[in-house]
Amino acid sequence: MEQRDVLIIGGGITGLASAWWLARGGLSVEVWEANERAGGKIMSTRQDGYLTERAASMVLNFRPEVAELVREAGLEPAKTSRLPAAEARRYLLHQSSLKALPMRMGAMMASPLWSLRGKMRLLAEPFIFSSGRPDETVSEFITRRLGREVLEKAIEPFIAGTLAADPDRTSAAAALPRLTALEQRYGSLAAGVMVNRILRRRTACTTDTFSFRCGMGTLVESLARTPGITVRTGYSADELAREPDGGWRAAATTPQGRQVLSARHVIVATPAPAAAALVAHVDGELAELLRGISYAAVTVVHAGLARDAVGHPLDGTGFLAPRGESAILTGNLWMSTLFPDRAPPRKVLLTSYLGGVRAPQVADWSDERLADETIGALRPLLDITADPEMIRIDRHSEALPVYHGAYQARMQAITARLKQASGLHLEANYRGGVSVRDRLARSHAVANQILAAQQWPSVERKRCVVSGNSDGVVAQPGVIY
Ligand SMILES: Cc1cc2nc3c(=O)[nH]c(=O)nc-3n(C[C@H](O)[C@H](O)[C@H](O)COP(=O)(O)OP(=O)(O)OC[C@H]3O[C@@H](n4cnc5c(N)ncnc54)[C@H](O)[C@@H]3O)c2cc1C
Incomplete structure (x- = not known):
């Protein structure tokens, strides 16, 4: 043997x-x-011609060991970073149209996306007591700390779009470990984000969004x-x-x-x-x-279109869709804005994510129905005036574990x-x-x-402080993975 x-x-x-x-x-x-x-x-x-x-x-990425693996595996020359155009904006589907998500506290306070009441509730966050309950759901945790509006307009689409899950049933500690750790450690998310920003500056760990x-x-x-x-x-x-x-x-x-x-x-x-x-x-x-x-099924629909068939400037990462806005679509990434060579010249590649626990029935749809429903949903949002020239469908029956x-x-x-x-x-x-x-x-x-x-020398390297998001709490919903 x-x-x-x-x-x-x-x-x-x-x-x-x-x-x-x-x-x-x-x-x-x-x-x-x-x-x-x-x-x-x-x-x-x-x-x-589409990738x-x-x-x-x-x-x-914000972890040094991940950067180390990419470097030491000789992958640095093959890497491609997110294009600057995609960094500018992340959109949210709101009242049947796309609205830019404010990424900083100041911009959020000025944004019409949130009501005055929602903004005031957000400002109260540092004064909310910790719950101490280990089994809180994402909805309970976010509503308690940041209010219902942040849950519905930011966190629910984030959880559905990136984890295919339902925040009403998802464990906060499992799905948002960095946020729950901030509360446990600093008593408040705002305080924790501030402390982490200072520490992160000292450890020089930078955030890098990349592919190859x-x-x-x-x-x-x-x-x-x-x-x-x-x-x-x-x-x-x-x-x-x-x-x-x-x-x-x-x-x-x-x-x-x-x-x-x-x-x-x-x-x-x-x-x-x-x-x-x-x-x-x-x-x-x-x-x-x-x-x-248990696992959620996710279906991915890629659509390739001529650039002039899409009226929207596609000036960002893409958009997330809250449950009240779309019954089937959880998000759409503008791949040709994100990274170079995802589409041929003068074409665009739009990648949509459907299903998850929000719409398990989607997994049984035919390819034709998936293409029709996806383009039907995107058409008014992105001002699409012609049919796609390329459609590809990827199905995952066990896409992601749901932390319910x-x-x-x-x-x-x-x-x-x-x-x-x-x-x-x-x-x-x-x-x-x-x-x-x-x-x-x-x-x-x-x-x-x-x-x-085995008593072999470890491959351990200096770790950086990872609790909290480098962009801050307000940016969390727009971050994909
Ligand atoms: C649609 C979608 C989009 C995503 N987008 C992103 C993203 O943009 N960024 C990001 O960071 N993450 C993203 N993720 C998450 C990420 O891709 C996955 O979590 C990750 O790839 C899972 O890797 P894994 O090795 O744990 O599992 P898998 O990739 O599932 O690998 C497990 C392997 O085990 C094999 N296997 C099973 N049983 C046996 C057996 N008995 N014997 C031998 N082999 C077996 C399987 O064939 C499989 O190859 C996305 C996930 C999905 C589904």
Whole structure:
């Protein structure tokens, strides 16, 4: 039977980045990926001259270890930063038209988007007492601290647009960990943001929104090609067991028949349902906790149009749609404004996100209906006068884990169970954040944990203060991931 220091089951960004950190630390690593290609949800596709993203379309980074991975993996020359035109504005669908979201407190106070009452309520934030309830929902937390208007016009579209979830059922501590941490630490979000701005200036951690010239696929493809990492595609793991010596043995169904491998550590980097099936014979309680995590389906509709068929200036990142404004669409990104070479010259690429828990029925719609409904919704908002010349549809049945219910308690229980199973690690986007930034940062943390257990030198680097958003509370809703 073959042996490795670490076996990683699941070749999405979490699994591949974990492999990269571990190989860099000198360990022998093998990744098993069930699909024919590694990369998981992340995939970039060229179609008729347009570059589309199946899932993540950008990284919003403020963590030094993420910058380090991009640099050390040799990806700096392939990187492309957000174009200045896209930085200018983020829009919100409000009363059936697009309104620029104020990104600073001063602009918000002058904006007609918020009522006078809503603005006064916002100013009261520093004087609100902490609740101390660990199971507050996003709606309860935001309404208590910032008022109902901020919830409906900013946070609900942010939660639906970036997490596909419902703030009335989503755990605040799980979905907005930086905001809830600010309250716990400083008693107020405004005070916390101010303190963090000062600290961040000292640690010189800057925010960088980027992708790659050939799309996000570059990131996963480069990591999968790293020398020292063996990536086996078409390997669907279906068995995991403890070895008498304390290590782990896993088996997979593969095109070459059944394959077995033993390793000191196993990282299960699959979505929760697949992880539950794998650990069922190791720890039934752990499997039950994983089975309780539900996922939302999201459908992505990419539309390519001639520039002169769109009347709107497309002078920003795109827009988010609150639940009262759109029954199916949660957001729309203006990809050709965001990054270069997303569309041919004199064309634009608009990427829409539909479904989530707001509209689960969308997952069953035909391609024709999806295209018609999407363009029908965009037409009046963006002043579209011709049909798209390119439509591409990407469907995700298990797009994102929804942090509904007592999610933090579930995560704590999972962590407690894992303490009984040394050498077994669960790492994927249901633990520690869905964004690519969080995935890269968590993979760095799990690699360090393994290297420490093996008494190998850690790949730890100086950390920066990450509680709070560099743009401040007001900007939070406009930030995508
Ligand atoms: C529509 C959409 C848009 C998004 N946009 C952004 C964005 O702009 N910015 C951002 O930061 N994030 C974004 N995200 C989030 C981000 O893309 C995901 O959270 C992240 O890619 C998940 O990575 P992962 O490795 O945890 O999981 P996955 O990518 O799901 O990888 C898990 C892998 O495990 C494999 N697997 C499962 N079972 C087995 C088994 N038994 N054996 C072997 N392999 C198995 C699967 O085939 C898969 O490849 C978006 C997500 C979606 C869905």
